Amino acid sequence: MKCRKCGRKAVINMRQHKLALCAQDFLTWFVKQTERTIHRDALFEQGSNVLVAVSGGKDSLALWHVLQQLGYPCNGLYIGLGIDDGSAYSDRSRACAQQFADQHGMNLKVVDVAASHGATIPEAAQVTRRGAGKPCSVCGLTRRYLMNRAALEGGYDVLVTGHNLDDEAATLMGNTMNWLVGYLESQAPLLPEKPGFVRKAKPFHRFYERETAAYALLRGIDYIQEECPYSADAKSIYYKKVLNQIETDRPGAKQAFYLSFLQARDQIQFTGSGERGPLPDARCSTCGQPTRGGRQCAFCSTWQNVRARNKPLEPGR
Amino acid sequence: MKCRKCGRKAVINMRQHKLALCAQDFLTWFVKQTERTIHRDALFEQGSNVLVAVSGGKDSLALWHVLQQLGYPCNGLYIGLGIDDGSAYSDRSRACAQQFADQHGMNLKVVDVAASHGATIPEAAQVTRRGAGKPCSVCGLTRRYLMNRAALEGGYDVLVTGHNLDDEAATLMGNTMNWLVGYLESQAPLLPEKPGFVRKAKPFHRFYERETAAYALLRGIDYIQEECPYSADAKSIYYKKVLNQIETDRPGAKQAFYLSFLQARDQIQFTGSGERGPLPDARCSTCGQPTRGGRQCAFCSTWQNVRARNKPLEPGR
Numbered sequence: 001m002k003c004r005k006c007g008r009k010a011v012i013n014m015r016q017h018k019l020a021l022c023a024q025d026f027l028t029w030f031v032k033q034t035e036r037t038i039h040r041d042a043l044f045e046q047g048s049n050v051l052v053a054v055s056g057g058k059d060s061l062a063l064w065h066v067l068q069q070l071g072y073p074c075n076g077l078y079i080g081l082g083i084d085d086g087s088a089y090s091d092r093s094r095a096c097a098q099q100f101a102d103q104h105g106m107n108l109k110v111v112d113v114a115a116s117h118g119a120t121i122p123e124a125a126q127v128t129r130r131g132a133g134k135p136c137s138v139c140g141l142t143r144r145y146l147m148n149r150a151a152l153e154g155g156y157d158v159l160v161t162g163h164n165l166d167d168e169a170a171t172l173m174g175n176t177m178n179w180l181v182g183y184l185e186s187q188a189p190l191l192p193e194k195p196g197f198v199r200k201a202k203p204f205h206r207f208y209e210r211e212t213a214a215y216a217l218l219r220g221i222d223y224i225q226e227e228c229p230y231s232a233d234a235k236s237i238y239y240k241k242v243l244n245q246i247e248t249d250r251p252g253a254k255q256a257f258y259l260s261f262l263q264a265r266d267q268i269q270f271t272g273s274g275e276r277g278p279l280p281d282a283r284c285s286t287c288g289q290p291t292r293g294g295r296q297c298a299f300c301s302t303w304q305n306v307r308a309r310n311k312p313l314e315p316g317r
Numbered sequence: 318m319k320c321r322k323c324g325r326k327a328v329i330n331m332r333q334h335k336l337a338l339c340a341q342d343f344l345t346w347f348v349k350q351t352e353r354t355i356h357r358d359a360l361f362e363q364g365s366n367v368l369v370a371v372s373g374g375k376d377s378l379a380l381w382h383v384l385q386q387l388g389y390p391c392n393g394l395y396i397g398l399g400i401d402d403g404s405a406y407s408d409r410s411r412a413c414a415q416q417f418a419d420q421h422g423m424n425l426k427v428v429d430v431a432a433s434h435g436a437t438i439p440e441a442a443q444v445t446r447r448g449a450g451k452p453c454s455v456c457g458l459t460r461r462y463l464m465n466r467a468a469l470e471g472g473y474d475v476l477v478t479g480h481n482l483d484d485e486a487a488t489l490m491g492n493t494m495n496w497l498v499g500y501l502e503s504q505a506p507l508l509p510e511k512p513g514f515v516r517k518a519k520p521f522h523r524f525y526e527r528e529t530a531a532y533a534l535l536r537g538i539d540y541i542q543e544e545c546p547y548s549a550d551a552k553s554i555y556y557k558k559v560l561n562q563i564e565t566d567r568p569g570a571k572q573a574f575y576l577s578f579l580q581a582r583d584q585i586q587f588t589g590s591g592e593r594g595p596l597p598d599a600r601c602s603t604c605g606q607p608t609r610g611g612r613q614c615a616f617c618s619t620w621q622n623v624r625a626r627n628k629p630l631e632p633g634r
Contacts, residue, residue: 176493177563177574179581238566246494246559257494264496269586 056093059162082120373410376479399437
């Protein structure tokens with residue numbers, strides 16, 4: 001298979017685009033496609049001050065790399081979750097993020113949950129009832145909150161995440177298998193700014209996972225390859241498998257599923273969803289963020305509870 | 318495993334209902350559940366004059382049997398499609414339907430497409446551009462039209478079909494994988510009567526396929542077991558397989574997918590779908606049925622085309 005642009009040997013064949021490219025032309029194409037997505041979906045404007053949520057995985061590091069190439073002033077944000085589980089997952093993912101930042105002369109802000117809030121995510125999961133002992137629920141809540149706060153406090157125009165089409169399609173399938181109307185309503189590549197919440201965007205949402213992986217690989221980016229050890233039985237990984245099987249049987253089906261949803265959103269009005277809806281005027285008594293809950297937002301009440309119930313930290317931690 | 322009602326040996330365990338039953342109690346339960354669905358979903362009223370669309374398969378024959386037991390005046394309608402393909406599929410399915418009617422003293426109306434419209438479904442598929450030579454598109458159009466017309470002409474209150482939860486979930490998955498908003502909007506266990514269209518209902522839409530199969534089996538109903546020979550690569554069969562795999566991995570997922578959709582319909586408004594929407598005042602110049610198309614409805618224009626292009630019928634056909 002030959003590169004459509006230059007005729008040299010292709011390294012990747014993207015069937016859904018009917019496009020085979022060599023390494024050099026793929027890297028150029030990938031950056032241009034990202035720029036096109038940013039403009040096409042009006043994710044953010046040229047010159048926007050961007051905060052990249054960096055996990056140390058291929059998607060977020062590739063995104064950071066691409067945005068820098070496109071000339072956006074962008075810093076990285078790494079949230080230290082304290083996930084060890086024998087594999088030092090958090091330590092190693094942080095090292096990947098830091099090494100990438102150092103190599104490229106980029107600025108990585110690190111927020112360590114245990115240092116700033118008194119417990120790691122696995123410790124927090126054990127003492128709250130959120131997620132029935134599994135850390136995914138408290139982890140999601142914590143990451144969303146801390147990323148949003150860091151972006152607001154840093155004065156960024158937009159917070160971007162590395163979600164790719166496979167991620168989005170798997171989330172969509174999870175939301176669809178139970179018709180979670182509130183989640184379907186809020187699943188979008190762009191969540192505009194609103195009081196207390198920074199603008200959020202997903203510039204890679206039109207790329208297949210194999211394309212973001214190819215970019216990271218061909219750029220020689222050293223990223224953490226395994227998934228979080230707690231995500232093994234996560235729904236999204238399960239639905240990724242299901243979608244990959246469907247994609248094998250019916251090439252293009254995964255992309256059609258996700259992109260047709262984005263189009264259908266214009267023809268669907270979600271009403272009375274209860275779960276989402278306009279935020280009330282109420283503000284959290286602890287942090288001041290708009291909240292649907294009672295006096296405190298979910299983050300503050302959860303972590304107040306965690307600190308009250310968690311065993312005292314060892315000195316020097 | 319013992320029958321929850323009488324303690325005898327159970328023949329079926331319905332995990333989603335946490336209910337194991339013996340043959341006798343299952344048959345009683347199945348009939349009562351059908352009645353409950355008819356009332357709960359307001360499908361039709363007691364004493365309604367019902368036309369049952371009968372294919373000769375387990376679902377439609379079981380439905381006909383149950384409705385008669387429930388005291389509804391109901392006749393059957395069989396559409397002869399002329400599908401042979403070496404397996405005499407249409408002849409054998411018609412024989413099953415006729416034998417059932419004769420055994421139970423019920424009245425089966427037969428409409429033979431070739432006799433009344435000049436070509437079998439496979440012949441029609443070859444000469445129209447609908448469905449790219451595959452008969453499923455022209456078959457669906459023809460069956461829907463003829464069933465509706467027979468119900469209207471016969472003065473029936475409602476036309477019922479044997480679609481079960483597996484059928485509906487597979488259709489839903491097909492509609493969802495491409496977010497076909499018009500089809501999502503019109504997928505419902507009840508389509509109310511409107512000018513030119515009889516009320517349509519699916520009394521088995523809450524039963525798993527294995528439950529309707531168990532009813533037919535335990536009642537000794539002789540039905541055609543194989544699928545239509547043209548349906549082998551049909552989307553709905555593919556999505557049934559996918560959903561069965563998901564159901565195996567996550568018991569209850571199939572039912573949750575379909576039933577949560579029915580609930581979500583109340584929270585979703587489908588707008589600007591284009592494909593569906595209120596019918597215009599225009600009527601088909603040939604048959605008088607309301608139509609969205611030009612002068613003729615899709616059925617009349619398709620079959621006019623078929624008769625014009627099909628090779629002359631052999632004498633005596």
